[in-house]
Amino acid sequence: MGVLTLDILTTAAILFAVAAGLMIILGVMKLINFAHGAFLTTGGYVAYLTGAAGISPWLSIPLAGVLGMVAGLVIERVIVRPLYARPLDAILATWGLGIVIGQVITLTFGRGVQFAPSPLSGTTALFGVDYSAYRLAVALIAVLIAGALSALLSFTRFGLNARAVIMNETLARGLGIDSAKVRAITFGMGAGLACAAGALITPLLSVDPNMGLPWLVNSFMLVMISGVSFPSLLIASIVLGGAQVLVSTYVSPILGGMTIVALAALVLRFNPRGFSRA
Numbered sequence: 001m002g003v004l005t006l007d008i009l010t011t012a013a014i015l016f017a018v019a020a021g022l023m024i025i026l027g028v029m030k031l032i033n034f035a036h037g038a039f040l041t042t043g044g045y046v047a048y049l050t051g052a053a054g055i056s057p058w059l060s061i062p063l064a065g066v067l068g069m070v071a072g073l074v075i076e077r078v079i080v081r082p083l084y085a086r087p088l089d090a091i092l093a094t095w096g097l098g099i100v101i102g103q104v105i106t107l108t109f110g111r112g113v114q115f116a117p118s119p120l121s122g123t124t125a126l127f128g129v130d131y132s133a134y135r136l137a138v139a140l141i142a143v144l145i146a147g148a149l150s151a152l153l154s155f156t157r158f159g160l161n162a163r164a165v166i167m168n169e170t171l172a173r174g175l176g177i178d179s180a181k182v183r184a185i186t187f188g189m190g191a192g193l194a195c196a197a198g199a200l201i202t203p204l205l206s207v208d209p210n211m212g213l214p215w216l217v218n219s220f221m222l223v224m225i226s227g228v229s230f231p232s233l234l235i236a237s238i239v240l241g242g243a244q245v246l247v248s249t250y251v252s253p254i255l256g257g258m259t260i261v262a263l264a265a266l267v268l269r270f271n272p273r274g275f276s277r278a
Contacts, residue, residue, distance in 0.1 A: 021193030037212025043198025044207035065196035072191025221264035225274030
C-alpha cells in the first residue's frame with residue numbers, strides 16, 4: 001500500500017467527517033444548511049484558540065463539538081424553527097447566517113491566516129511507508145464517527161424517531177413522536193459535527209474566515225449524490241475523493257480542487273439518484 005493509496009483513504013475519511021453533519025440535517029429536516037461552512041470555520045478557530053491558550057490540541061475537537069451543538073440548538077429555536085413552513089426562507093436564513101458568522105470572525109480575527117498546533121507530529125511507518133501520523137489519526141476518528149452515527153440511528157430511541165420523521169413526519173407525529181424535538185436535536189448535532197470537523201482538519205491546513213467555503217461546496221455535492229445514506233456518502237467520499245487526489249497528483253492541484261464538483265455534476269446528470277440505492 002503506497003503513499004497514494006493512503007492519501008486517497010485519508011482524504012475520503014476527511015470528506016466523510018466534514019459532510020456528515022450536513023447530511024444529518026438534510027436527511028431529517030429536509031433542509032440544506034448553508035451555514036455548514038461557517039460552523040466548520042468556527043471549529044477551526046476553536047482549534048486555533050485552544051492551541052494559543054496552551055490547552056491540549058486533542059481537547060479542541062470535543063470543545064468545538066459542544067460549542068457547535070449548543071449554538072445549533074439556539075439557532076434552530078430562534079432562526080430556523082419559525083421558518084419550517086417556508087422551506088426556501090429557511091434555506092436562505094442559513095445562508096445569511098453563514099455570512100454573518102463569517103463577518104463576525106473577520107472582525108474578531110482579521111483576514112489573516114492562522115495555524116493550529118497538531119496533536120501528533122512526525123510520521124508513522126505503515127505498510128512499508130512513512131506517513132503523516134495525524135492524517136492517519138484523522139482517518140481513524142472519521143471511522144469512529146461513522147460507527148457512532150450508525151449506532152445512534154440504528155440502536156437508540158432517538159434514531160428510531162429520526163428515521164420515522166425521515167420516512168413520514170406526519171405519521172410520526174400521529175404516533176406521538178415529538179418531531180420538533182427531533183429536528184432541534186438534529187440541527188444541534190449537525191452543527192456540532194461541523195464544528196468538530198473544522199477543529200479536526202485545521203492542523204492539517206490552516207484557518208481563515210473563508211476556510212469553510214470550499215468544504216461547504218464539496219460537502220454539498222457529496223451529500224447530493226449520496227441520497228441521505230451514510231454508506232452512499234462513504235462510497236462517494238472514496239470515489240470522488242480518490243479522483244481529487246489523482247487529479248491533484250498527476251494533473252494539477254487547481255484542477256484537483258474542482259474535481260469533486262465536476263464529477264458530482266456528471267453523476268447527477270446521468271443518474272439523478274446518485275450513489276443512493278433508494
